[in-house]
Amino acid sequence: MSTQSTKRASVELFAGAGGLGIGLAQAGFEPEMVVEFNKWCCDTLRDNHGVLTENEPVPAATWHVIEGDVRKVGFKDLEGKLDLISGGPPCQPFSLGGQHRAFDDARDMFPQAVRAVREARPRAFVFENVKGLTRASFMSYFEYVKLQLEHPELISKKNEDWQDHLARLEQHHTSTNRDGLHYKVVTKLLNSANFGVPQRRERVLFVGFRDDVNAKWSFKEEGSHTQAALVWDQTFGDYWDRNEISKHDRVLEGRAKLMAKRLSKDEKPESLPWRTTREAIMDLPDPEKAPKAAAKIDNHRFQPGARVYPGHTGSFLDEPSKTLKAGVHGVPGGENMLRRADGSVRYFSTREAARIQTFPDDYRLHGAWSECMRQLGNAVPVELARVIGESVAKQLDEAA
The missing domain is CATH 3.40.50.150 (Vaccinia Virus protein VP39)
Structure with missing residues (x-):
């Protein structure tokens, strides 16, 4: 940068x-x-x-x-x-x-x-x-x-x-x-x-x-980045090994799954791959599973209450996240969740959402989680x- x-x-x-x-x-x-x-x-x-x-x-x-x-x-x-x-x-x-x-x-x-x-x-x-x-x-x-x-x-x-x-x-x-x-x-x-x-x-x-x-x-x-380059990396490259993902959790979904069937190993895209949610946040301790370690990081606290319902299914870890929402009406951040390979979900912490919006790690957001998510959901x-x-x-x- x-x-x-x-x-x-x-x-x-x-x-x-x-x-x-x-x-x-x-x-x-x-x-x-x-x-x-x-x-x-x-x-x-x-x-x-x-x-x-x-x-x-x-x-x-x-x-x-x-x-x-x-x-x-x-x-x-x-x-x-x-x-x-x-x-x-x-x-x-x-x-x-x-x-x-x-x-x-x-x-x-x-x-x-x-x-x-x-x-x-x-x-x-x-x-x-x-x-x-x-x-x-x-x-x-x-x-x-x-x-x-x-x-x-x-x-x-x-x-x-x-x-x-x-x-x-x-x-x-x-x-x-x-x-x-x-x-x-x-x-x-x-x-x-x-x-x-x-x-x-x-x-x-x-x-x-x-x-x-x-x-x-x-x-x-x-x-300069494309989905095709990401799917190629996940199909023929070292994406899964590089991110230390078990074979059981190596899952492609939706359009990526269909795209993988059409790609050739010999035709690697010249573009850079899309960055994924996993690559953005997985060096941070999980605020749900490791709350003490997470508490040492600004704006990185577990937010309970995440659940899946129609139109709110969370972001798959091995793709870029869905658009972060500001919560204009309804539950703020209702879609601002990560979804694991086993289907379980949790809300992004404020720090994780800031990573997804490419804010610097030393950037501190003010307000409760819902207010911070509103700020990030409205941000460029x-x-x-x-x-x-x-x-x-x-x-x-x-x-x-």
């Missing part, structure tokens, strides 16, 4: 537990401010990135954390000073597990992301959201979000319906005479597992560069954020 020496000024909105911000910081972006509403998330951010006493170790970077409503934060003082604005506007309106209210939902914070871009005029921005935003029923609103980010100064009028605003944006977008602030925007749907994250987590990405930035940005959705995997950040930074440097 590389850290860039050049620092680029940024602002992080809707920061959550900090996954996107950490990865972007590893890529060389240094936040001038970090805005988050949730108290527990802010406690997590301050603990890991805040100002410490002289007797404590200095954090990698001190973040100016603003705890509060982003609608009350101004960005005009930062005009012309930022390389990047980033963030994940609250995704509940678009989540596949939510109520799908989209533009009728007061929790939709995309307008605030657009306002921040309009006021600060950064050279680039990176915003992410859940796959649900790309649902067919939301496509008009997806296009509305994209056009607002492309033309942030064309704001909606008082009492103007979003569809009427969309029509004005479309007319402006196709006009040959477009004055003012504009961005070139690319959208991508990425699977985190394809980028070395031990989790099948799909996120939609909005990446924009200001018109005067001569960026030629492109990003491969497929990444750090490794995915780093790869995206390095790609954006490279274009900014080349365009300078």
